[in-house]
Amino acid sequence: MKAEIIAVGSELLLGQITNTNARFISSRLAEIGVDVYYQTVAGDNPARLEEAIRIAEERADLLVFSGGLGPTKDDLTKETIARHIGIALEMDEDALHSIEDYFERTGREMTANNRKQALVLKGSTILANHHGMAPGMALAANDHIYILLPGPPHEMEPMFEKLAIPYVHRALGRKEAIVSTVVKFYGIGEAELAFKVQDLLDSQSNPTIAPLASRDGVTLRLTAKADTPELARTLILPVIGDLQEQVGEFIYGFDDDTLSSKAAELLQEKGLSISAAESLTAGLFTSLLAEHAGISVALKGGMTVYTEEEKIRQLGLDPAMLKRHGVVSSECAGALAASVRKRFLTDIGIGLTGAAGPDPHDGQPAGTVWIGISFAGSTETYQLKLSGSRNSNRMRAANFTLYYLIRKLRTA
Amino acid sequence: MKAEIIAVGSELLLGQITNTNARFISSRLAEIGVDVYYQTVAGDNPARLEEAIRIAEERADLLVFSGGLGPTKDDLTKETIARHIGIALEMDEDALHSIEDYFERTGREMTANNRKQALVLKGSTILANHHGMAPGMALAANDHIYILLPGPPHEMEPMFEKLAIPYVHRALGRKEAIVSTVVKFYGIGEAELAFKVQDLLDSQSNPTIAPLASRDGVTLRLTAKADTPELARTLILPVIGDLQEQVGEFIYGFDDDTLSSKAAELLQEKGLSISAAESLTAGLFTSLLAEHAGISVALKGGMTVYTEEEKIRQLGLDPAMLKRHGVVSSECAGALAASVRKRFLTDIGIGLTGAAGPDPHDGQPAGTVWIGISFAGSTETYQLKLSGSRNSNRMRAANFTLYYLIRKLRTA
Numbered sequence: 148m149k150a151e152i153i154a155v156g157s158e159l160l161l162g163q164i165t166n167t168n169a170r171f172i173s174s175r176l177a178e179i180g181v182d183v184y185y186q187t188v189a190g191d192n193p194a195r196l197e198e199a200i201r202i203a204e205e206r207a208d209l210l211v212f213s214g215g216l217g218p219t220k221d222d223l224t225k226e227t228i229a230r231h232i233g234i235a236l237e238m239d240e241d242a243l244h245s246i247e248d249y250f251e252r253t254g255r256e257m258t259a260n261n262r263k264q265a266l267v268l269k270g271s272t273i274l275a276n277h278h279g280m281a282p283g284m285a286l287a288a289n290d291h292i293y294i295l296l297p298g299p300p301h302e303m304e305p306m307f308e309k310l311a312i313p314y315v316h317r318a319l320g321r322k323e324a325i326v327s328t329v330v331k332f333y334g335i336g337e338a339e340l341a342f343k344v345q346d347l348l349d350s351q352s353n354p355t356i357a358p359l360a361s362r363d364g365v366t367l368r369l370t371a372k373a374d375t376p377e378l379a380r381t382l383i384l385p386v387i388g389d390l391q392e393q394v395g396e397f398i399y400g401f402d403d404d405t406l407s408s409k410a411a412e413l414l415q416e417k418g419l420s421i422s423a424a425e426s427l428t429a430g431l432f433t434s435l436l437a438e439h440a441g442i443s444v445a446l447k448g449g450m451t452v453y454t455e456e457e458k459i460r461q462l463g464l465d466p467a468m469l470k471r472h473g474v475v476s477s478e479c480a481g482a483l484a485a486s487v488r489k490r491f492l493t494d495i496g497i498g499l500t501g502a503a504g505p506d507p508h509d510g511q512p513a514g515t516v517w518i519g520i521s522f523a524g525s526t527e528t529y530q531l532k533l534s535g536s537r538n539s540n541r542m543r544a545a546n547f548t549l550y551y552l553i554r555k556l557r558t559a
Numbered sequence: 560m561k562a563e564i565i566a567v568g569s570e571l572l573l574g575q576i577t578n579t580n581a582r583f584i585s586s587r588l589a590e591i592g593v594d595v596y597y598q599t600v601a602g603d604n605p606a607r608l609e610e611a612i613r614i615a616e617e618r619a620d621l622l623v624f625s626g627g628l629g630p631t632k633d634d635l636t637k638e639t640i641a642r643h644i645g646i647a648l649e650m651d652e653d654a655l656h657s658i659e660d661y662f663e664r665t666g667r668e669m670t671a672n673n674r675k676q677a678l679v680l681k682g683s684t685i686l687a688n689h690h691g692m693a694p695g696m697a698l699a700a701n702d703h704i705y706i707l708l709p710g711p712p713h714e715m716e717p718m719f720e721k722l723a724i725p726y727v728h729r730a731l732g733r734k735e736a737i738v739s740t741v742v743k744f745y746g747i748g749e750a751e752l753a754f755k756v757q758d759l760l761d762s763q764s765n766p767t768i769a770p771l772a773s774r775d776g777v778t779l780r781l782t783a784k785a786d787t788p789e790l791a792r793t794l795i796l797p798v799i800g801d802l803q804e805q806v807g808e809f810i811y812g813f814d815d816d817t818l819s820s821k822a823a824e825l826l827q828e829k830g831l832s833i834s835a836a837e838s839l840t841a842g843l844f845t846s847l848l849a850e851h852a853g854i855s856v857a858l859k860g861g862m863t864v865y866t867e868e869e870k871i872r873q874l875g876l877d878p879a880m881l882k883r884h885g886v887v888s889s890e891c892a893g894a895l896a897a898s899v900r901k902r903f904l905t906d907i908g909i910g911l912t913g914a915a916g917p918d919p920h921d922g923q924p925a926g927t928v929w930i931g932i933s934f935a936g937s938t939e940t941y942q943l944k945l946s947g948s949r950n951s952n953r954m955r956a957a958n959f960t961l962y963y964l965i966r967k968l969r970t971a
Contacts, residue, residue, distance in 0.1 A: 157769060160595045162586025163780070165579055169600070174574025183572045184607055188581070188598035195596055195618075202614060218750040219770060252926070252946045258754050278948065301951075423863075429849030430842020433863045437841030438950050440917055442865075448873065449863040451835075451845045457860045457903065491869065505852055538850050 148319060150176055150183045151207035153199055155215035155224045156298060157190040168213040168296070168303055175312060178370055179325055181209065191221040197231050204291055209315065214298030216281035218260040225284065225295055229268055232288050236266040239273060242282040249280060268295070274310040278302045285314045292318055326371050326379035327354075330390055331404055333364035333550040335397040340365050343394050347386065354383050364399070364406075364546075399553050406549035407435040413556035414445035414495075422491035423449040424462055424483035426474065426500040427508075427516065431545045447491045452483070462486040475502050475511035477519075477528040484519030485526050496521035497552070498528075501544055504537040513537075516544045520555060560731060562588055562595045563619035565611055567627035567636050568710060569602040580625040580708075580715055587724060592737040592784060593621065603633040609643050616703055621727065626710030628693035630672040637696065637707055641680055644700050648678040651685055654694045661692060680707070686722040690714045697726045704730055737784050738791035739766075742802055743816055745776035745962040747809040752777050755806055759798070766795050775817050775958070811965050818961035819847040825968035826857035826907075834903035835861040836874055836895035838886065838912040839928065843957045859903045864895070874898040887914050887923035889931075889940040896931030897938050908933035909964070910940075913956055916949045925949075928956045932967060 152169045159166055169186040176183055184206060189199040196215075203210050215224030229236050243265035250257035264281045267273060274283030274294075279302035284295040294311050296303045332340060341348060341358055344367075348356050354371035369386055373379035391398065400409040414421060414436075423432050433449040436442055452458045455474050459466050464482050472478040480498040488496025497520060504513030514533035519526055529551055533540045564581045571578055581598040588595055596618060601611040608627075615622050627636030641648050655677035662669040676693045679685060686695030686706075691714035696707040706723050708715045744752060753760060753770055756779075760768050766783035781798055785791035803810065812821045826833055826848075835844050845861040848854055864870045867886050871878050876894050884890040892910040900908025909932060916925030926945035931938055941963055945952045 159582075160585055160598065161589045161769070161780070162582045162584070162595075165577060165582045166598070167577055170571075170574045170577045172574070173572055177573045183574075184602065185611065186572065186578070186598075186600035190596065192596075198618070199597065206610070219753050221770070249946055252944065254944050255748065256751065258750050260750050260754070425842070427849075429845045429858070430837070430861060430863060431846040431849075433841045433865075434843040434846055434953075437839070437843075437863075437865065437915075437953070440915075440949055446841070446863075446865050448865045448869045449842060451842060451849075451858075451861040451863075453845075453849065453855055453858050453860045461860065461903075491873075503849075503852075537852055541846075541849070 148181050148209055149207045150181050150209040150211060151203040152183060152186045152211045152213070153203060154186070154188045154213050155191065155196060156188075157221070159188045160190045167300055168298065171300065171304055172211050172213070172307060175307060178327060178368070179312060179316065181315065191215065191223060193223050193227045196224070196227045200228065200231050204289075208290070209292045209294070211294045211296065211311075213296045213303055216264065216283075216295065216297045218258075218264050220260075225266065225268060228293060228295065232293070234286070234288065235269045237269045239265050239267040239282060242267065242273065246280050272314060274306050274314075276302055276306060278305060283310065285311060287318065322374075323372055324374065324376040324379050326373075326376050326383065328369045328383050328387070329402050330367045330369065330387060330398060331364060331400045332366065332394070332397040333399050333406060333546065335365060335394065337365045340367075340394060340397070344390065347389055347393070351386065354386055356386070396554070399550060406546050406553065408439055410549045410552050410556065411436055411439040411442050411445070413553060415441065417556060417559055419495055419556070419559065420445050420447055420493040421495040421497065422447050422487045422493040423497035423499065424487035425449060425451050426453060426458070426483070427503040428499045428541050428545050429453055431541055432497060432499060432548055435545055435549065447493050450487060450490075458483070462490065473509045473511065474500055475509050475515055475517060476500070477517050477530065480517035480519035480528050481521070481526045482519075484521035488521045494522065495552070497548060499544060499548060501531070501540070503541050514540050516540070516547075518544070518548050518551060520551060522555060522559070560593050560621055561619045562593050562621040562623060563615040564595060564598045564623045564625070565615060566598070566600045566625050567603065567608060568600075569633070571600045572602045579712055580710070583712065583716055584623055584625070584719060587719060589782075590737055590739065591724060591728065592735060593727065603627065603635065605635055605639045608636070608639045612640065612643050616701075620702070621704045621706070623706045623708065623723075625708045625715055628676065628695075628707065628709045630670075630676050637678065637680060640705060640707065644705070646698070646700065647681045649681045651677050651679045651694065654679065654685065658692050684726060686718050686726075688714055688718060690717060695722065697723060699730065735784055735786065736788040736791050737782065738788050738795065739780055739782040740795050740799070741814050742779045742781065742799060742810060743776060743812045744778065744806070744809040745811050745818060745958065747777060747806065749777045752806065752809070756802065759801055759805070763798065766798055768798070776811070808966070811962060818958050818965065819850055822961045822964050822968070823848055823851040823854050823857070825965060827853065829968060829971055831907055831968070831971065832857050832859055832905040833907040833909065834859050834899045834905040835909035835911065836899035837861060837863050838865060838870070838895070839915040840911045840953050840957050841865055843953055844909060844911060844960055847957055847961065859905050862899060862902070870895070874902065885921045885923065887912055887921050887927055887929060889929050889942070892929035892931035892940045893933070893938045894931075896933035900933045906934065907964070909960060911956060911960060913943070913952070915953050926952050928952070928959075930956070930960050930963060932963060934967060934971070
């Protein structure tokens, strides 16, 4: 099966946004063995979009569209496809109810053009949108498969993964099971990881191992094929064992785990409470933990003490100590961690201080970060020397704190 | 002039990398008034690449290629173009010397395939590569302009900016200036905004008005063409005036402004200090403000009080009041704002409480948020009813707080 991805939207042609959808869809299709020969971007212009569809039909069996399912007059993907293949649009009652519900729940006013989002290609399989209003569609017609997806990545990605991929599988009449597991690493670069596990990368063909750098560190995706999902899983397990042995200290989780979800999970599992005193991250660490429902049993709270004055006034840090060592120091991070822990009566206290950048802070170069973890009667500190932008440094400071916390919690 | 961008590389079709080059090239062409009608991605396959070239020649005057100029056998962009338009490749002595110099300087061994990088299309204008080895090319032939650029963004971007854009300008023999301004909205949906300014959208042709939904709300891009940039700007100004009149309460900024950058800017401009007490957002609000260098003159700090107990213990909220109204209430948000303001001795205090979800909290449905702003002796509260995921609700709660803060600061 040959596929072509057609992203629709003038904002792409104007260079206002990057076509990340094509990358996501391509990588997932590659994993199930569907070849993408072309990616195309067309604007919000029906004639030019139809021309792209006509060309794609000549060179691909599967056409995957993203974008242009919104409520405005510019959104015309399904209208253009409907006209091109001669199939009517009809109101999907489920989708309409879900849109009406949304407006009722949020107390916002529903305008006539929102109804348009519930129009679907007649005879298509509806791909429910759990993160937005516009439903997706999959349709087999004229010896082609047409899959229509919404443009916003947070709506498109789960829909494609959970609904469109199984649809393509069924359409291919495939019985072979494909199982894939993502192993997640932190504290190690992509090149270093590849170097350390080169033998494994070279020798493996089932499962295949594909490295990928992401915001949350580096990941390896292991993909195995077998007659059943269970058999495929048994092919993956020994490779995970090898990875644990060779680079286990850098593995923080699998699949949907993030650094913060893993830390939140371990805190709840071990029944430990936590609080944090943050300077350069200014609440980012506690905010990442609070992404996870149920965290209130562990996360009691925290303080942002952005200025030296507030470090002294709010958390009782010793002015003489700060004068001697500076606020960007192991001593300050440790004192923040110990003080906030006492203050919130928690098992664990976190202290974060540093020079986020772009300028040096208190005599320390931008990117210098000290992390303190106070737990079980002792306080340990860790230093980072980062070289990114201000906000990449702040995010990596919070992520490294989660990573050190996870390593500590594992053995707690 | 109509343009098409053709990115070449199988790694794009496999979803291993994102096509950021297409965005960069598109945005720069848009600024000089060249319309990009399509973006295409083809793999390292000569037949399929040539097919893409043939199609692009039918629908565009300017073909911009990125990628496939490297030393390996897979790199075949210039070979394919040369064969397709019937022009020979010849060794460019300057490019060859520069490659030889590079290897001498770095002490690495030059292999035969590196010589291949110095082959250029006969008669083309060479675009020197100051950040890598492969030279770019620009060629006018067969009523088309072909521009060939290297794939790595750090080589491609300065080459395109400094050498290719002037080449296109000269080719166009053009003096017309294009100016574009982005107007940024919050607190209003894309459909509702389009509905409210439908007349303007329909009647405008210079400047054109293009709506776009983004993470930070909705934006309108106004693009005007005129003989000079100054004249183009005078065409945009009255339209901004019309927007201010019709939907001004939802406008928070222009161009690179974000909600947090605008709030940070206004706080510094007005010389006002701020602190925040956060429950559902757990530090996200202060963390967003801290994204901006220099904010420590305004942001003193904050507290995350995640549990009811800590709201009472850390900020002295009245247990009887919380019992009567609940923690998800106007009263709680107001008390948090007033208390943290006193505690940090700031001009402004922010209180944020709510049910992030997925479950109801303290009897209130998920998505119910109360925001308190304590300023100049009085405390105002605002209610939100959101319907997103837990973290979209938390992010929107923080963004709405920034939006209300901006409105308050404007008149302060």
